[in-house]
Each structure stands twice: as C-alpha cells, then as structure tokens.
Amino acid sequence: MVQLRLPVQPDRDGSPAAAWIVRTEPPIALRDEGPLAGLRFAVKDNIDVEDVATTAACPAFSYRPQRHASVVQRLLAAGARLLGKTNLDQFACGLNGTRSPYGAVPNAFNPAYVCGGSSSGSAYVVATGQADFALGTDTAGSGRVPAGFNNIVGLKPSKGLLSTRGVLPAAQSVDCVSIFAPTVGMAARVLQAAHGHDPEDPYSRKLKLVDRPFPARFRFGVPDRLNFFGDELSRLAFVQAVQTLQELGGTRVAVDYRPLAGAGALLYESALVAERYAALRSFFDGRDGDIIEPVRSIIGAGCGYSAAEWCEAQAMLRSYGQLADVMWDRIDTLVVPTAPTIYTIAQMHADPVALNRNLGAYTNFVNLLDYAALAVPAAMRPDGLPFGITFIGACGSDWQLAELGQRFHHATGLPQGATGVPLPPPESIPGLAAPRTVKVAVVGAHLSGMPLNGQLTERGATLLRSAHTAPDYRLYALPGTTPPKPGLLRVAPGSGARIALEIWEMPLEQYGSFVAMIPPPLGIATLRLDDGTQVQGFSCEALATEHAEDISEFGGWRAYLAAQTERVA
Structure with missing residues (x-):
C-alpha cells in the first residue's frame, strides 16, 4: 500500500487537496462481497486506520495505529473499500472547516464559503462524488453542519450506537461517529453495517432501536424562537421546508427552545469544556507552538475548572434535560435549521469564535441531551448555496428519523451533493419492520x-x-x-x-x-x-x-x- 500525502494545492482531479490528508493506493479492502460491496469510503483523520498515521490535523501529534478503529473494521468486513483519510478542524474543534494546517476545506458549491466542520474533508469528498460515503465525528454538530452546507445527508446516530474505539476523543462522553452520504438510504445501509455493541468502547451501548416509522400524520416541533443572524435566504428556505413537511402530513408544533439553548451553551461555557482538555491533556500541556488558535484557547479553557464545578455543570445539564424532554409528549420529531447561516472563509478567519458559535446554534444540545439526529438537504438558495434541516429524535429513533428524512429529501427534488446526479428511488430503511x-x-x-x-x-x-x-x-x-x-x-x-x-x-x-x-x-x-x-x-x-x-x-x-x-x- 502506498500512502499519498497530498500538498495543499489542487488535486489531480481539480478538487482542492485540502480535503484529503492521505489517499491510499490501492484502496484498503478486506473482501469483495457483503452489503456494502463496491462502495468507496473515506474517514476523518481522527479515526484510526491500521498503519496510516492519525494526525487530527496536528502533525506533531501524529501516531501510527496498529489496528483499525472498530467502525472501520466493520465497514471493511461489509465489503466497502477505504480510499483514505480526510481533513478536519484540528482535534475536531470547530464547525467551519478552516482550522487546519493542511488548509481550509472549501464549500463544494462556492469555494469562497466554508465547508463546515469539523468533519469538513469527509463532507467535501462525498458532495463532489469522490467517495460514496464517509465517516466523520460529531460532538457538537460536526457531522451535521458540513452536510447542510454541501447538500448531502449527515446521520448522527444515538450515542453508543457506533463504536468510538479507535476514535480520538473530543469530549468522550458525548462523541459520536457520524455518516455522510448523498442519500438517506445509503446512510442507513452504512449504519446497519456499522452499528453494534463493542465492549472495548466504554460508552458503547446495547440499544434497542424503534422499528416502526413515524405515522403518516406526524407532529414536528419547531423552536418558538429562531435566529438566522440576519440571513434572510436561510430564513425563507426554512419556511419553505416547514411548508413541505406540512404537505407530507406533518403538523407544526411550537416548542420552548430555552432549555435546549441552555443545554447547548454548557458545552463551551461551563466546566463541561474540561472534558475536551482531559482528552488531550498528555499532549496539550507545554505544546503551545503545535496547536493552532483558536483551538488552543478553546481546549485550554478547560484547564481551570474544579471537579466540583464539573459536577455542578452536570446537574445543570440534567435539569435542562428534564425541562426539554416534556416536548416529546407533544411531538414525534424536532425540526431545526442545520445551521442558521453560512459565512465566507474570509469572514470566518476575521471572527473565528463568534461566527463558529453561531453555526452551532441548533446543534450543540443534541448529544448532551442524548438525542439522535439526521441532517437532510432542503433547498438551494437563490445565491447557489445549499440549505438543510435536521430531524432530531429521542435516543433510539434512528430508523424513524431515516424514514421521515428520506420522505422529505425526495420531496425536495434536489440532486446528489454537487454532482448534479438526480436522487435514486427511495430505499427501504433496513431497521424498520414492515408496517402493519x-x-x-x-x-x-x-x-x-x-x-x-x-x-x-x-x-x-x-x-x-x-x-x-x-x-x-x-x-x-x-x-x-x-x-x-x-x-x-x-x-x-x-x-x-x-x-x-x-x-x-x-x-x-x-x-x-x-x-x-x-x-x-x-x-x-x-x-x-x-x-x-x-x-x-x-x-x-x-x-x-x-x-x-x-x-x-x-x-x-x-x-x-x-x-x-x-x-x-
């Protein structure tokens, strides 16, 4: 196997090499048959591939693993072929895709705009058709925001459904491996092949997923307060998405967004950020020159909290969760903009912290409150940029979200990613029992x-x-x-x-x-x-x-x- 470490310049097919960390020639494969046979995939460079360096977009941190991550091993065993590893915001810290020494990953539709992060490279290679699907990670929205910005699907499973053994932690108790795909059906097939309990992962769970779809007449929650940060195009696109859901049989229900927003704010504005520091402590201390800003400042903010403060933050999170969970008595799913707006790369460099925070307005709370989520394309805005929505459900609702998300995605008539290829016919969602x-x-x-x-x-x-x-x-x-x-x-x-x-x-x-x-x-x-x-x-x-x-x-x-x-x- 030859590893091709790519320079930060256009690749041989004209796509920015910043999307890739390493391509393997030939692709890594275990078998030529299985449920994913013939499909090519890539993985984010905080996920281990045997004998391929894991850098997490920090060359000084690089190590060469002796085993595949559990999720990679499962996909290879299912017949998929691994093309290589993709760029990311350093240490998976960011939602924009510009925080990497390998270069900023551009948006697949307009290179002046951000691709979204931290799983930027994985989203880009799927949107441009270079890979059939890709793995990212999602702690605070990294498997959803890049999907929304590139007209692809981002499946963020229930916590513990996909093993994180062999995945560099960002905040280990809330980390998820995520799936990028051009269609919901393909993402669901990958989830079916990859999920399963792993005793080597301390946070893996034996989850029983709901095997029936939402009813044809369903109730979808929408936050009672929405902020698009002045982006009228995104606001109008969301209004249209809500109308489409109503035409599909949905009834809109306003939900109180305050407990969800409060929970999301704790991720970076409380002692919970100490978990990000804990994940890198052995490397982080004393390595000022090896970690780029603002990543260093964000992770470093976790150094000063006490254990008592961490316990207080956990109790506050549980309180927000209790307040938020009453909404499930009134709705079948919560629907939010995947991201409320989008920025140029230049804008993000000029104000990297505040603008990145804006991108996570509707993502940060999901893993903290133990929900499943599915980001689905919704529209192409008049300026040529994609807009997406995210379906959020209770833990274990993954197959239900996939069925409803596929209904919505196909109702949009959008093509696959940036390829211009029409959507194929809808697929049967593998984990759902035949409806009675x-x-x-x-x-x-x-x-x-x-x-x-x-x-x-x-x-x-x-x-x-x-x-x-x-x-x-x-x-x-x-x-x-x-x-x-x-x-x-x-x-x-x-x-x-x-x-x-x-x-x-x-x-x-x-x-x-x-x-x-x-x-x-x-x-x-x-x-x-x-x-x-x-x-x-x-x-x-x-x-x-x-x-x-x-x-x-x-x-x-x-x-x-x-x-x-x-x-x-």
Whole structure:
C-alpha cells in the first residue's frame, strides 16, 4: 500500500487537496462481497486506520495505529473499500472547516464559503462524488453542519450506537461517529453495517432501536424562537421546508427552545469544556507552538475548572434535560435549521469564535441531551448555496428519523451533493419492520374530496388506487343521511353492477377507531372486486335499501352526484 500525502494545492482531479490528508493506493479492502460491496469510503483523520498515521490535523501529534478503529473494521468486513483519510478542524474543534494546517476545506458549491466542520474533508469528498460515503465525528454538530452546507445527508446516530474505539476523543462522553452520504438510504445501509455493541468502547451501548416509522400524520416541533443572524435566504428556505413537511402530513408544533439553548451553551461555557482538555491533556500541556488558535484557547479553557464545578455543570445539564424532554409528549420529531447561516472563509478567519458559535446554534444540545439526529438537504438558495434541516429524535429513533428524512429529501427534488446526479428511488430503511396496515374500500362520502374523507387521512390512510366491484352489487342513495351517503348491497352473482370505489391503506392500529365511527345501517364487510380479489369495505343492511333510490345505473356515487348537480343546473 502506498500512502499519498497530498500538498495543499489542487488535486489531480481539480478538487482542492485540502480535503484529503492521505489517499491510499490501492484502496484498503478486506473482501469483495457483503452489503456494502463496491462502495468507496473515506474517514476523518481522527479515526484510526491500521498503519496510516492519525494526525487530527496536528502533525506533531501524529501516531501510527496498529489496528483499525472498530467502525472501520466493520465497514471493511461489509465489503466497502477505504480510499483514505480526510481533513478536519484540528482535534475536531470547530464547525467551519478552516482550522487546519493542511488548509481550509472549501464549500463544494462556492469555494469562497466554508465547508463546515469539523468533519469538513469527509463532507467535501462525498458532495463532489469522490467517495460514496464517509465517516466523520460529531460532538457538537460536526457531522451535521458540513452536510447542510454541501447538500448531502449527515446521520448522527444515538450515542453508543457506533463504536468510538479507535476514535480520538473530543469530549468522550458525548462523541459520536457520524455518516455522510448523498442519500438517506445509503446512510442507513452504512449504519446497519456499522452499528453494534463493542465492549472495548466504554460508552458503547446495547440499544434497542424503534422499528416502526413515524405515522403518516406526524407532529414536528419547531423552536418558538429562531435566529438566522440576519440571513434572510436561510430564513425563507426554512419556511419553505416547514411548508413541505406540512404537505407530507406533518403538523407544526411550537416548542420552548430555552432549555435546549441552555443545554447547548454548557458545552463551551461551563466546566463541561474540561472534558475536551482531559482528552488531550498528555499532549496539550507545554505544546503551545503545535496547536493552532483558536483551538488552543478553546481546549485550554478547560484547564481551570474544579471537579466540583464539573459536577455542578452536570446537574445543570440534567435539569435542562428534564425541562426539554416534556416536548416529546407533544411531538414525534424536532425540526431545526442545520445551521442558521453560512459565512465566507474570509469572514470566518476575521471572527473565528463568534461566527463558529453561531453555526452551532441548533446543534450543540443534541448529544448532551442524548438525542439522535439526521441532517437532510432542503433547498438551494437563490445565491447557489445549499440549505438543510435536521430531524432530531429521542435516543433510539434512528430508523424513524431515516424514514421521515428520506420522505422529505425526495420531496425536495434536489440532486446528489454537487454532482448534479438526480436522487435514486427511495430505499427501504433496513431497521424498520414492515408496517402493519389494512386495506379498506370506500364507495361514498369517504371518497377523496368528499365530506368524510378526513376520517381516513387524519388516521394516516393513503389512497392506493381506484377500482370496481364485481357485478354482484347494487348501490342505493340512502334517504335522510347527513352528509348524504350511499349504501352498497350485495346481490346474486352477476345480477348487479360494477360499482366504482377507492381502496385506501390504513395503519392497523387506527382501523378500530375508524370502524367505530361508522353509523348504522352501514358497516364493513368483505367485498369482491372485478379482478377476483377481495377487500374489506363499506356495505349496507338490506332493510335500509327497501325505500331507497337504486342508483346502480350511474356506476358509482361520484357519477350520481354529478348527475344530480347537472339536473339542478
């Protein structure tokens, strides 16, 4: 294996070499088969690859590991091929991608703008199609902000789901390995291959992930206070994203953002920052010339806190968590801008601390409060830069977020990253069980556009197709019903008419409440369709049709109502 350490200048394919630390020739591979066979990936340079130097963007810190990180080993065993290691904000400290001696990683759409960090190189190589997926790390948003800035997916799993053995800590108790991919489906496939308990990781957990999707009608929380730092383009893009979610069946619910913001502020403005210092203490002390600013100042701020102050900060964090968790009684997922704005590289160099803090306005609290998150592309702004949103859920909701995130991503019609390639068809999310549903045929007031159709849609039912009964039924206009309703009566085979109907699919858990709303003389029976299949559907008691008008000649309720309207006109 030859390691190609790249200079900070355009690479052979025209992309900035600052995105790469090392490329391996040929790619590292264990096998040619498996669920990820044929896929190429890269890893952030704070994740160990056997016999390839880990620098964390600090050459003086460099060491050569003797083992792959657990997550790398799992991906290689699944058939993926490792291309090399990618640039990052030094020691994974930053959300902008400019804090590296190897150079600032540019935005994939406009090189004057930041790529986002700290996992900047991993996001860039996925967005430009140089890798099929990549690993980053996420302590405070590093696996999400670069995804939002480069029109790709950033999956931040529940803490402990992916092993961090062989990953240089930033703040070990809240660190996560993250996944960048052009689509949610691919990110989910990688998560399926990579996750699993690891006894060598002190923070690994045996998590039972929820295996059912959110309902078709879902509730999404939005912070009751949003700050886009004067960026009107991002604000409008978020407004459009909220509208898209509502069109997909979501109901917007305002949530109190104060406890979330309070928790996020603790990461750098309390004794919790001592964990960043603890991760590097043996190297950090006395190495002033080897660590760049502002990384040195940020990590160094953790030196002065006492153990008592750290305990106080932990108690305050738990208090914020208790206040925040009540929102899950009212919502299925929380939706936030992945980042509220974006800056040029020049702006970031001029004010690196304050502007970096702004980028983490909606990311810092997630790991501290033990949530899962998924950053998904939402729009291309009029200035040609991407905008993304993040779905946040309770610990263990990873597959649910993936299913909803994929629904949203495909509704945007955006291409994959900066490649211009259209999104492929949606994939099955691997960790979800097949939904339990029931099909029900409707013939009258529940038809789409009719007065009672809301009883179906509010229960998450979706229209599958239009169809007709076998010629074994008669349709009657029932007198005195409000709203007007027909009755479908089964008669001798071949002595009736083919009656138009719609077939809807409803979550099984909603079916009982739907049937309970059906008033007599109507009920549910097994209907025979003209293609020979059977389905549950509306029927009527024979006694109720004795004095009702037989409208079978119209072939369906909709045609009958249209004829009545024409007659009145």
